[in-house]
Amino acid sequence: MADPPDKKHGFVSYARKDIAMFRTFQTHLRTIEKNYGVEFWIDEVLETGTDWKAGIEQAIEKADIFVLMLSPAFLASDFIYYTEYPAIESRCSATGAPLIPVYLKQCLYDPLCGHLQIAPLINGRLCSIETVTPRNTGYYTASQKIEQALRDRLKLTSAARAGRSP
Numbered sequence: 020m021a022d023p024p025d026k027k028h029g030f031v032s033y034a035r036k037d038i039a040m041f042r043t044f045q046t047h048l049r050t051i052e053k054n055y056g057v058e059f060w061i062d063e064v065l066e067t068g069t070d071w072k073a074g075i076e077q078a079i080e081k082a083d084i085f086v087l088m089l090s091p092a093f094l095a096s097d098f099i100y101y102t103e104y105p106a107i108e109s110r111c112s113a114t115g116a117p118l119i120p121v122y123l124k125q126c127l128y129d130p131l132c133g134h135l136q137i138a139p140l141i142n143g144r145l146c147s148i149e150t151v152t153p154r155n156t157g158y159y160t161a162s163q164k165i166e167q168a169l170r171d172r173l174k175l176t177s178a179a180r181a182g183r184s185p
Contacts, residue, residue: 025056026056026058027055027056027057027058027083027084027169027173027175028057028058028059028060028078028081028082028083028084029048029057029058029059029060029082029083029084029085029086030059030060030078030079030081030082030084030085030086030107031045031048031059031060031061031085031086031088032085032086032087032088032093032099032103032104032107033061033087033088033093033123034088034090034092034093034095034096034099035092036090036092037088037090037092037093037123037124040088040090040123040124040148040149041088041123043154043158044088044121044123044148044158044161044162045059045061047158047159047161047162048086048162048165050162051162051165051166051169053178054166054177054178055166055169055175055176055177055178056175056178057083057084057169057175059086060078060081060082062074062075072102075103076106079103079106079107079110080110082107082110082116083114083116083173084116084117084118084119084165084168084169084172084173085107085110085111085116085117085118085119086119086120086121086165087104087107087118087119087120087121087132088121088123089120089121089122089123089124089126089128089132089137090123090124090126091124091125091126092124093123093126094126094127094128094131100131104131104132115172117168117169117172117173118132118135119138119161119164119165119168120132120135120136120137120138121137121138121139121148121161122137122138122139122145122146122147122148122161123147123148123149124147124148124149125147125149125150126147138160138161138163138164138165139151139156139157139158139160139161139164140160141156141157141160148161
């Protein structure tokens with residue numbers, strides 16, 4: 020079944036080694052999905068036996084917003100660094116899709132995306148989520164930036180603000 024024409028798609032890029040922190044962040048993304056009708060794609064939806072690289076490429080081509088979960092493992096991944104990120108950057112350049120880097124763990128992110136504003140900012144200062152106390156504040160603040168991009172850049176309205184059920 021085809022998606023409705025106004026359905027928006029997100030793509031989340033993360034390193035498998037960061038799955039525990041990503042799972043926590045995913046709960047914040049679920050609220051955004053419900054409130055804004057955005058479906059965030061992660062590679063776990065790929066079925067066994069499917070071409071995972073082709074599936075990732077298709078998801079990138081379909082995405083309207085991108086979230087990068089920055090960490091040493093993310094930056095160390097050759098696939099992310101040399102294949103996935105260039106495809107994401109190309110899609111963002113071509114479509115104007117928002118690209119939201121989330122500073123999950125302290126890492127040297129400058130070579131890849133130092134030119135982008137990174138979340139979360141806590142009291143005006145960039146902090147990795149792993150160093151924020153309580154950690155949920157970091158997840159929440161980063162999810163607010165994603166929500167802001169949906170409102171400001173994609174002109175979406177939350178179900179709650181529009182007075183409708185998600």
